Amino acid sequence: MTEILRVEHLKKSYDGFLAVNDVSFSVAKGELKALIGPNGAGKSTCFNMLMGQLKPTAGTVWLDGKKITGLRPREIWRRGVGRTFQITGTYPSMTVIENVQMALMSHHRKLYAIAPRAWRLYRDEAFEFLKTVEMEDQADRPCSVLAYGDLKRLELAIALCHRPRLLLMDEPTAGMASSARIALMQLVADIVRDQGVSVLFTEHDMDVVFAHSHHIMVLNRGELITEGSAEEVRNDARVQEVYLGGGTLFAEARNA
Amino acid sequence: MLNVNDIHSYYGKAHILGGLSFDVPRGEVVALLGRNGAGKSTTMKSVMQLVRPRQGSVSFQGQELIGKPAFRVAKAGLGYVPEDRRIFTDLTVLENLEVGRQPPRDGAPEWTMEQLFEIFPNLAERRTNRGKHLSGGEQQMLTIGRTLMGNPLLLLLDEPSEGIAPVIVEEMAETILKLKSEGLTVMISEQNLHFARAVADRAIIIEGGEKKFDGSFTELEAHPEIRDAYLSV
């Protein structure tokens, strides 16, 4: 498989504290890959470096063979990387569909246009994206009144707007009900299959992780401790120790 | 000791808590469980009056708290440790503790800085360091120590295991048990079921701002479907 993202020796330190220490991995085209680990392991820091929100202390990030380290978030986005945040960052003063239209306006490079009325632009296209995340019935509600899980879906719709090659999702299902989590990740899996997008995501819900990811990486205290299939990771002693907590509870839950 | 009855809380127009009721009896450790966005932090803040419930009642030792400013709630004997720590990063460890200091209170364990340094030896070594130069675990210890300086009767701990290394999580569990043995009543909010089970006597599970379960961990064990539906383990 062709490689879409390649990360080499990524490192980030704050005031002498190593948040991310020498992390290297790659994501293939059409791959759905999970990055898991305890809170504070450096997952969000990793994501912020991939997307340009943070500058790495050392290391290189390649997208499709081109170096993107040090580029700004908007430049990385223009190169076809979409992202959703752990804490959603939508525009509360706009309606749901306007949030999507805003991203489309940016994608179609209409940001400096002063003639057209913005809410008429790309409305149909935006509506289609809302349909993919099943938010079409809420299109004209103010974004500020949405439930948390709906905001997450809206963010996904926004991230899909410029038909990205790679999607970075930071805890995409946090705050959603169990069934909705599975449904959302199924949706993401379908998008991966149909559009050949690659997805890298972090997640705490092991059902979601084990059910949908092709590959799983485990981060602990800033270091990658293992990488492999769901089965391999589940049975890895170190992962059980630092993250899965001896595995007893998960085993019970799964057997039950 | 604490009775929460049918509270409704909002953020702007978003209805976060829809009629939540529960009790925290004296001397118990109660865990409030639920996933991200279930309303755990809002519950804690609603008790502290940092979020004003629009209806319902929060009474502490028979005293109604709703409508009081947060400092009065604290003076009544509630100690609040926020989820995001909110230590004063420009202040030293000693100064952070000083902000929390309140006169001793009847019926509550009394804390001095030296006693706290015994429980949190890491902090003792760093007493003149500024908050921003502490590690995540040390900051978590400091935020608890700061609240204990107010000699509370009831400690509200919002997600104490969030964002700290697993080893520290274990220390944290020991600390909470030690506080309990000192006679402190504790309410924690948690996502981590292991942690909650290790420290708490009772579990309250909320989802969408409503209570879904209230009982012992043994009862919870007997109903794995509840756990699967509402907790993200």
Add this chain to the structure above:
Amino acid sequence: MAFFFAQFLTGLANAAALFLVASGLSLIFGVTRIVNFAHGSFYMLGAFVGVTLMEVLPGAVGFWGAIILTGLAVGAIGAFVEMVVLRPIYRAPELFQLVATFGVILVIQDLALMIWGAEDRLGPRAPGLRGVWRIFGEPVPKYDIILIAITPFILFALWYLITRTRVGVLVRAATQDREMVGALGVNQAWLFTGVFALGSALAGWGGALQLPKGGADLLMDFNIIGAVFVVVVIGGMGSLPGAFIAAVLISVLSVFGVTYLPQSTLVLMFVVMAIVLIVRPYGLLGREEVAGEHGQAGAPETPIRPYGRVGKMLVAGLLALLATLPLFAEQFVLTLTVDMIVFALFAASLHFILGTGGLVSFGHAAFFGGGAYAAALLVFHTDTRMELAFLFAPFAAGLLALGIGWFCIRLTGVYFAMLTLAFSQLVWSLAFQWRDVTRGDDGLVNIWPADWLNSPSAYYYFTLALGVGGILFLRHVIHAPFGYALRAGRDSPRQAEATGIDVKRIQYAAFALAGAMAGLAGGIFVFSKGSVFPTELEIGASFDALIVVFLGGVKTLAGGVVGAGFMTLVEDWLTRLEYWRLLLGLLIIAVVIIAPEGIVGSLRSLCTQIRGSESEVSK
């Protein structure tokens, strides 16, 4: 060399009062996050109260006793103002309190006028310190030496209070996270009142201490407030040592400025501030301000909508009324309406950058006055045709905004506001001091419109077309992708950047557009009055626009326009009265307390409430 040293000592002595006032402002801002424009008024009160007390109390004990008492009295007044005016509005949107403090300035001005009269007061000399001491042969007033000696003690006392006492620890904690301080059992309401009282007392002491050097007059409040803000911003908002360094820097520099570069006096400190902010965006010893760090105050803005049928009919009706006005109205009504439209366009342009862009500019008058001056200068010096000169107004103002914006846009929050203020002062001092070109405060006169516009009704229609056209154009832009992108950058800069929007560049373009539209208003203005004076560029002119925008409602599109209409009418009516400032100030404070969302915003909330809970039910 000796002269040089003596000059340096004079500068140090001048720094004493400046530092006192600035440290008070810095404390108040640090804890309450209120940009207290009324701080200069407390300084003025200090001077007047001090003079009065010194007249009553005799001798050296009386002199120094009067100074101490003055601080206590002004502190008590400050506490009163905090409790009555500011307490009800701490939860209002950021910087809204600013408007209330502006109301306080007006009230105190008129009260001082009532009590002490319009005459300037000479400050009494300090008993026993009347003469000079010779230092290296140069005479230095004894009182100056005493001031220089006192200042370090004041700095030390404040430093001790802030760093070594429990109160100081609480104050510093509250500076960072006041909600958390409250949750730990500290009554923040009293902490705030206490800090406000202490800050006011420091201003009062500053006013009293400078009496032997300067006296007391009714312009002191405005004269010092600019310098005080410069000092606080250069030092870093909230930093006492920073304020001290900056006070010394500014005072010493201006003493030398007066001697060696007299034409620089008005602008020097603003140049220094601009340089400092460009090199260190948060002042010498300040730390980064994160906007909305502790949660955005107030409810989120509702999505914008074009007017519905009722709204459109209202606007059409209003336009029809305006269009037929010359048929029946008297000339003074036309003149008033022209003023109103000019002000409305000016306010709408500020509202565009402030409301939609989230950038609070304290110096928007630079573009209004800049446009007016640009047109007037062309006419005055080159006899350019009016039509051409008029077009030059928005063009020049837009260019000016591009220049100023290049420096300012990289800053945020209060620092952005202060840097725009600095640049507008720069423009003002150019107009004021470059007499060869601008004729200084004589202004540029005889700037009349072309013949075809030279009748009241012709110019009225001209104003109507361009002014209302400009407002509608801005409104259109807000609804266009550009306006949306600007709003996106305000709502969530992180998300905007992560979806390809260059937030700073959008803001830069919007700043230039707002400048050009303010310049258009200035162009209409100058030809309607036939003249322009430096007053149009003053801080006061910028604040008038700010007040109007906040009063109308920041979070509503019509806010600026409605506020401007309201203010023009109220001022026209009030200024006929003797103590109109008092009434206007009280009115402003009342609106701020009763309608914290502004006039339009509060009306809208009222409508939503009346329409009832249908939306709640449908959820």
